[in-house]
Amino acid sequence: MQRDPNLYDYWPYRDRPKIVWPGGKKLAFWVAPNIEFYEFDPPKNPSRTPWARPNPDIVPYSLRDYGNRVGHWRLMEVMDECGVRGSVSLSVAMLDHHPEIIAACVERNWELFSHGIYNTRYSYGMSEEQERAVIEDSIRSIEQATGQRIRGYLAPALTHTEKTMDLLAEYGFWYTCDLFQDDQPQPIKVKSGRLISMPYSLEVNDTITYGTYMQSPRAYADVLKRHFDQLLAEGAESGTVMCIPLHAYQVGQPHRIGPFRDALRYITGHRDEIWITTAREIAEFHLANYYDQTLADIARRGLARPGTGFAPAA
Amino acid sequence: MPLPDDYLAYPYRRRGPDHDRYDASPYRDRAALALPDGIKLGLWVTVLIEFFPLNPSGKPFKAPGAMQTPYPDLRHFTTRDYGNRVGVYRILKVLSALGIGATFAVQGAVAERYPTLIRDIQSDGHEICAHGRDTDSLHYSGLDPEVERRYIADTLAAIETVTGVRPAGWISPARAEGFDTPDRLAEAGIRWVGDWAHDALPTAFRTKAGPMTTLPLSNELDDWQILIDYKRPETEWELQVGDAAALLRAEADRFGPQVLSLVVRPYVMGQPYRIGNFRKSLEIALAQPDCRPVSAAALAAARP
Numbered sequence: 001m002q003r004d005p006n007l008y009d010y011w012p013y014r015d016r017p018k019i020v021w022p023g024g025k026k027l028a029f030w031v032a033p034n035i036e037f038y039e040f041d042p043p044k045n046p047s048r049t050p051w052a053r054p055n056p057d058i059v060p061y062s063l064r065d066y067g068n069r070v071g072h073w074r075l076m077e078v079m080d081e082c083g084v085r086g087s088v089s090l091s092v093a094m095l096d097h098h099p100e101i102i103a104a105c106v107e108r109n110w111e112l113f114s115h116g117i118y119n120t121r122y123s124y125g126m127s128e129e130q131e132r133a134v135i136e137d138s139i140r141s142i143e144q145a146t147g148q149r150i151r152g153y154l155a156p157a158l159t160h161t162e163k164t165m166d167l168l169a170e171y172g173f174w175y176t177c178d179l180f181q182d183d184q185p186q187p188i189k190v191k192s193g194r195l196i197s198m199p200y201s202l203e204v205n206d207t208i209t210y211g212t213y214m215q216s217p218r219a220y221a222d223v224l225k226r227h228f229d230q231l232l233a234e235g236a237e238s239g240t241v242m243c244i245p246l247h248a249y250q251v252g253q254p255h256r257i258g259p260f261r262d263a264l265r266y267i268t269g270h271r272d273e274i275w276i277t278t279a280r281e282i283a284e285f286h287l288a289n290y291y292d293q294t295l296a297d298i299a300r301r302g303l304a305r306p307g308t309g310f311a312p313a314a
Numbered sequence: 315m316p317l318p319d320d321y322l323a324y325p326y327r328r329r330g331p332d333h334d335r336y337d338a339s340p341y342r343d344r345a346a347l348a349l350p351d352g353i354k355l356g357l358w359v360t361v362l363i364e365f366f367p368l369n370p371s372g373k374p375f376k377a378p379g380a381m382q383t384p385y386p387d388l389r390h391f392t393t394r395d396y397g398n399r400v401g402v403y404r405i406l407k408v409l410s411a412l413g414i415g416a417t418f419a420v421q422g423a424v425a426e427r428y429p430t431l432i433r434d435i436q437s438d439g440h441e442i443c444a445h446g447r448d449t450d451s452l453h454y455s456g457l458d459p460e461v462e463r464r465y466i467a468d469t470l471a472a473i474e475t476v477t478g479v480r481p482a483g484w485i486s487p488a489r490a491e492g493f494d495t496p497d498r499l500a501e502a503g504i505r506w507v508g509d510w511a512h513d514a515l516p517t518a519f520r521t522k523a524g525p526m527t528t529l530p531l532s533n534e535l536d537d538w539q540i541l542i543d544y545k546r547p548e549t550e551w552e553l554q555v556g557d558a559a560a561l562l563r564a565e566a567d568r569f570g571p572q573v574l575s576l577v578v579r580p581y582v583m584g585q586p587y588r589i590g591n592f593r594k595s596l597e598i599a600l601a602q603p604d605c606r607p608v609s610a611a612a613l614a615a616a617r618p
Contacts, residue, residue: 001368001369001385001386002368002369002386003367003368003369004367004368004391004427005368005386005388005391007388010398010399010427010428010430010431011399012399012403012428012430012431012434013399013400013403013404014403014406014434047384048383048384124384158383158388158389159383159384160386160388161386162386178388178389179388179392180389180392180393180396181392181393181395181396181399181400182396182399182400183400183586202389202393203585203587204587213545214545215545215547216547219547222547222549223547223548223587224587226548226586226587226588226590226591227585227586227587229590230586230587230589230590231586234586301430303430310386
């Protein structure tokens with residue numbers, strides 16, 4: 001076990017070279033609806049029990065199904081109104097369980113990326129072959145169903161192995177949403193290829209707000225606005241990314257969707273200053289224009305450390 | 315099986331605390347704190363700069379903020395690292411904008427890993443104290459005395475290597491001490507400690523290696539307690555700081571200068587949606603008449 005994952009180098013926020021997003025925009029804004037499937041009777045993983053109560057834990061299970069029956073439709077309506085395309089964190093088995101939701105995403109030209117097969121199948125204890133199988137299934141299944149070659153990953157239930165990032169890079173992924181060290185993308189130290197960390201969020205994520213911080217819907221809207229205002233102000237100097245990760249079974253509840261809509265209207269009311277886009281487009285632009293600049297700045301400051309993720313020094 | 319007879323023996327049943335570190339001393343009866351320049355309310359901001367290993371032992375307990383999920387918990391490792399990369403620079407910017415000199419409590423592992431950060435803190439004019447080795451090198455009574463001495467020596471050396479200054483003050487990781495920790499800190503030349511929460515003012519503290527000062531580092535006006543443990547919204551942080559500032563300022567007219575201690579972590583208070591509330595809370599405090607920032611060194615020197 002490593003004390004430090006060594007997946008990226010230390011890169012202090014002060015005095016970084018500036019990122020300017022397409023159209024001279026200061027902030028790249030994306031929304032990540034998590035379109036997930038949690039199993040009724042998932043198999044055991046020695047490292048984590050899926051549900052708090054013995055299977056079947058019907059309330060939390062069926063609450064998630066509320067998202068797939070009700071919540072996503074409410075959330076899509078709000079996003080349509082505000083002109084925001086989703087970058088979907090997809091439990092790939094949703095292609096089989098609820099093709100009607102996938103069709104609605106494709107119809108809206110939303111991006112899909114993999115969030116594992118089921119959110120109740122954890123990466124802990126997987127062999128390299130098993131983890132490869134999950135990644136290959138993700139690429140193949142989404143491509144067959146929608147024609148999209150996925151470029152992003154958020155590990156199922158945020159569970160990883162030491163090999164996850166190297167495998168993503170090897171399979172031609174452009175970005176990972178699994179790392180929370182920054183408000184700007186950064187090159188990840190992988191054995192082959194090029195992979196960047198895409199700012200996602202565990203701070204302005206509805207399931208953290210409601211499930212961990214236990215805030216009210218109006219407090220969540222207030223957090224989103226303050227978060228946006230700060231990152232927009234900083235973006236003039238640095239070029240920032242803001243993501244709102246969502247779970248329709250949470251934010252799509254009738255007492256929560258209204259304040260969320262207000263916040264999204266507020267944010268998207270700044271269209272002239274922000275790039276409303278998808279994670280894929282942010283990654284493509286960053287890789288083409290700022291990947292090398294970032295590495296050069298880290299090297300210039302003398303902060304580049306040897307080795308790659310979980311393989312610190314040769 | 316009943317409890318042994320000595321369960322009802324009370325060897326420390328006496329006036330004052332049941333240890334010898336300090337005596338009873340009602341705060342209203344003391345000589346006034348000797349803060350310089352007519353300061354009536356000293357605003358003491360403390361920023362904790364911590365390292366959370368990905369593979370913690372969790373002994374003898376898990377420090378607040380330590381890894382939570384099975385290895386590798388990239389989620390919590392990177393969330394904490396956000397503070398030392400991004401959040402801390404937001405905090406530094408607010409402190410500079412308001413002309414506040416703060417105390418940065420730095421862990422030895424951060425000084426070794428991120429000397430750039432420590433130099434930035436130093437060049438912004440802030441005071442640096444020691445905060446132990448890392449959040450998984452906790453001080454407790456079962457710890458081998460030589461290991462504890464090494465934790466202390468390594469921490470002080472790591473910070474001195476980067477700053478050129480040996481820290482005079484100490485806050486233990488997770489504010490945890492064993493029975494003998496203060497003696498070992500004093501042996502190592504530490505002159506003030508911020509672990510204990512027993513008083514509103516700097517006080518004297520006995521150790522086997524001579525007298526030390528304890529500073530009133532708040533355990534309550536602390537971002538972890540209010541925002542994470544109590545799960546209060548950021549607006550309440552502002553309100554609670556404002557209420558404390560008003561109360562302490564009024565007490566200062568009756569009992570002499572008082573101290574408003576605020577404790578923040580970059581990975582908590584340095585979040586984009588919180589930094590504005592942090593700034594506002596400092597502005598509210600500084601709006602009290604004769605409220606000014608104070609350093610730990612000034613507080614320790616002001617003990618009558």
